[in-house]
Amino acid sequence: MQTKRKLVKIGHTAASAGLVGGLLAYMALLSVNAPETAAGYEQLRGSIKVISDWVIFPSLAIALVSGILSMVVHTPFQDRGWVWIKAALGILMFKGVLTVVNAKASYAAAVAADITAGTAAPDALDELLQLEWGTLWVVLAITLANIVLGVWRPRIVRFGTASGTKAQPATAPANDADRAADKAA
Structure with a gap:
């Protein structure tokens, strides 16, 4: 049983690192100056979509599953308030990543392709960009709060x-x- 606990913990920790790294990479790409051409912007949006699809979403899925598994393989976690707070925050992260971050990355890549094709205005992504930044900051804050709870393990509620x-x-x-x-x- 000890080996299972360690493996689940390693998976959860690695997934958390992947999630934070993916969010920071997404933010880094958003913060670079916009490329000079529509085609360059389309490539940038394609890169963001790859990070979302291959790093952020899978990391979140592994973190959520391993978090639930940790409650199964280490039953004392079921009586800890901080664990249940992490679970609730995990649901919020899932909603934020699935419905906003991942969806916005896909939508923005499609709009960038439309801009390149000339079927959308060059400023078509301006409003989306503001929403995207806000969502990224919120999901990053929730992710970091989850990490702090996992390390600190406060006696909140039993x-x-x-x-x-x-x-x-x-x-x-x-x-x-x-x-x-x-x-x-």
Whole structure:
């Protein structure tokens, strides 16, 4: 069981790194000066779509699945409030990436192709670009909050077990104040 826990943790950590890296790469490409030609802009948008399709979305999927698996292979996580907060934030990240980031990357690539073909105005992506930046910052903030929760593991809420008794901490309290807080909970 210990090996399964370690493998799930490695997968979750690697996926989180991939997600942050993919979001930062997406932002880096958006921040470069627009290419001089419509064809160059179309290439830039194609690169962003590749990052979204091959790095961001798969990393998010692996992070979500490995996060759920970590609750299965390490049952004390089921009683930790920070884990449930991470799960809720993971759903928000999934919605943000699937419905906004990934969709916007695909849509923008198609509009860039239309601009190149001359069937769309050169400023057709201006409004989308503002929405894109806002969404990227929000998804990045949620991702970093999830990472902080996973590292910090604060004692936010502890849920009762099925028998109605309080769940026991996964590790012994570090000091007398922690012991007193455990007794009060």
